[in-house]
Amino acid sequence: MSREVNRRAFLARSTAIAAGVTLAAQAVPASAATRKPTVTVPDVDVREAARRDPAEATLAEAAVLMRRGRLKAVDLVQAHLDRINKYDATYQAFAVVVGEQALAAAGNADRGEGKRGPLSGIPLCIKDNYFTNGIATRANSFIFADFVPDEDATAVARLKAAGGIVLGKGQMGPLATTRATTPNGTITTVNAWTPNNASTDPGGSSTGPACAVAARMATSSIGTQTGGSITGPSNQQNLTGLKPTMGRTSIHGVIPLSFTRDHSGPLARDAMDAALMLAVLAGPDPKDPRTLGLPAVPDLVRSATPVVSSGGKVRLRRATRIGVPTDYLGSASGDVLSIRKTFLDKLAGVSGATLVDVTYPDDWALLTGTFNAIRLSERTEPFRHWLRADPTAFGVSLLTWLQGLMLSGDEWITGQRAKNHLLREVLDGVLSSCDVLLQTGPVPFDILGLPEIAFPIGFDSARVPVGAILGGGPYEEDRLLEVAAAYQAVTDWHLRRPTDPAAAKLRSLTAEPNRPRITAEEAAATSS
Template sequence: MSRFLNRRVFLASSAALASSGVSLGTAAAAPAAPAAGVPSIRVPDIDVRQAALDDPSEATLAEAAVLMRRGKLTSTGLTQAYLDRIERLDSTYQAYAEVTADAALQAARKADQADRGSGGGPLRGIPLCIKDNYFTRGVPTRCNSYIFADFVPEEDATAVARLKAAGGILLGKGQMGPLATTRATTPNGTVTTVNAWTPDDPSVDPGGSSTGPACAVAARLASSSIGTQTGGSIVLPSNQQNLTGLKPTMGRVSVHGVIPLSFTRDHSGPLARDALDAAIMLQVMAGPDANDPRTLGLPAVPDLIRAATPVVARGGAVRLRRATRIGVPADFLSAQKKVRGAFLDRLDAIPGVTLVDVVYPDDWTLLTGTFNAARLAERTEPFRYWLRNDPAKFGVSLLSWLQGLMLSGDEWITAQRAKNHLLREVLDSVLDTCDVVLQTGPVPFDILGLPELALPIGFDDAGVPVGAILGGQPYEEDRLLEVAAAHQAVTDWHTRRPADPTTGTRLRLAPAARPRVSAEEAAETSA
């Protein structure tokens, strides 16, 4: 019954959003309202690994919170450790567009001086990286664009305000694709942020536009981060850089105060080191916001932290919290067969997991491919002024904006009808025989606003991380976390960290050594 009601709410909200034609924000959006009260959240007392005891930058968010609670680590010490690594290594990684070192240290000292017995929030003293399309009060929000080169917001985005209210510390703004389109480059297309696992080879794909926040976490330049997803930019960077990324159901997290890209597809979510960290971040960020109608009237946010805590049965065996049917499409093993095959074997061995075959509807390719580009029309609406007056400000991403401008109203309407048909097929066909489904990419769950979670499952022959993407039922982020937590309890892929860059690598100082993304490549990536 609960799932039936969730689906009804989701279908109603999706239909309302698609038919409204009203953007939930503009390029010059009004400041976000103050965040609601901090949820009553406690980070569980987990076992802290020796690696985290030896090096605070190695600690997960949860481990850092536990160490601080036990008096074994200070926020100042953790923040300084990250700043030292940023100072030493970010000229190679280029994960940050802006580093707020002085303000971060000041906030860390304040957190250390406060009475620990007074609470202070689940993220108290934890340094975070925020993607540079989130409004941050008093800190530039450039969205890696000529348009916002001088923009300094007066208020925080709702998601940022909630993280701060929970005690999180802004370490800096994560580099991103220009206006959230391609991988992170300069506005003119020169590659900046690299994959943390291949810092000496900038040609290796680091994922989508949330490259900077992903690299910051993977390279141990931040405890955790938040990004945005419109076409895969939470789950893809997570897969490429050995992280756990969670794109929640549409409306779970407010996007008020986020520079928009697509008002029917923009999502906000965490890029973290493991399932528990992702759950803690999302538990803080999620909830209703009067400034974002999509967040109102939804089912209550479940206990995500409990969902991300593994269940250990008698004898030490890990089992799923709830029996779960995991759908496996026929094409899941069409790439990375060895790694994905081992992943399926490991899942199948966890008590409570049942693997089931999933068959795509006949029109799957048409609905997930042809109509996917219709979102390009949505990005032109809040940026029409600049398209008319100074299109050069769009830099390398201009062609994708022009493509959107050329789509007619009837094409957009047809695409919305196709999207509704696809949603029905996913809910009534693909998800009819399973609780979660393994995907070969972010489509179609990011098109539809359904939740999806990326998790590490191994490495390819070149040593680059390989991940999987789980798609779930509306508002069932907890089910995705249960599966990820159980898998991570019996594997160690998520605990592995990349080696630091080789001495002397300084891509920032050698622009000739960096590849460039052409306007045509940027348009193809966006579409």
């Protein structure tokens, strides 16, 4: 580590300490506020549908309605609780709902009491691997079945400090591995677009947060991503998900899966909501050294604001070369191929966008495929205690924890060397001819800790959403938001909502007995 590195990290820590935040304090670092723009919800146009039904509103729309005195936080929270009571027996998006607590917080917000900020009064779903003070945090694992943290994860603390209201904890794959299931592999959460068909992939492992937002049971949400767990469920459920660059957001207080690849970020209704959520979450946290000494957080809200000429023509905020890898169309077929072609045509029609063909390096498949296994040692190490005590406590997700023990230290180091090699191939190779790159899977940029944004681009013939993933250079979330916001300004896929299922009588916190199960082998094969 260079002196410059040490100096930057030291300065970041010093700023936090000087601002009155000790390293042991509850982490809502004042340094964050000094290093990023003030987050203000812009005066977005509020759609008629959002005026009629608060559960329909985006985060930005709800905030604008409340600012104008047209909506009370209590009504906003109650609207989402009503839908949870009515439909979550079918969706099973929530592991825990704290309705009374949320309504009390909303009442405080309406009276101008408590924390005020850009998220004031906004009901949120928190993936169940984030520590939540006084609320069970189980990560859908037997291991954490009785765990009630006495502190909030930094991300949760920041959302609450910005006025956000925790509505409940979102269902997830056991220990953040697969689509959401109970610890023994019984499917819980369905895709909000096919609530009566549990076999439709809802994306994992942030399945519950995605379903909660898609089904209008929470205005927005946060998830985590190690191998596609924000982008996957966002694509599958018609949301805009933003997996930031490693270090942009703190993962202190998140149950670990793989330390070098765990990212915290929003699953939201559109690019603006994703920007608002990330703007609140981002910034240095003394409790997570990975967040220190990094580039300042850009004005993400500005980036997510479409640029429209007086004549109504949308253009990109900055001219942007969009890389299209050879397999983007080559690996697709049927509906997806057709949707991707239409998407590229639409994107190319946005002023300032230039599509560029790019080719992967020869070793791409090896370094992003087989080398994906390198992460497994990282999940094993922090879980040794439970592996020794009772491996059955890992339930259906056990196998990849055991696989992690089969990699040697020198092989893990080779994996880190390969990361550097791959990084140069991406930054000096692929991204030398483009500014952002369309992805056919999330893993390559997860390995490198590079940012990715997922957003809707259409529906297949079964009315299941199809999405795109766009990757960018380090700490260039702003560029990704610019592209997604411009695309959303010329399309309406992100405004479409799933049809409600038939109301079930009782909401249950356990999986329905007739839902299918996944096996331990399937869990290993599809694990994040």
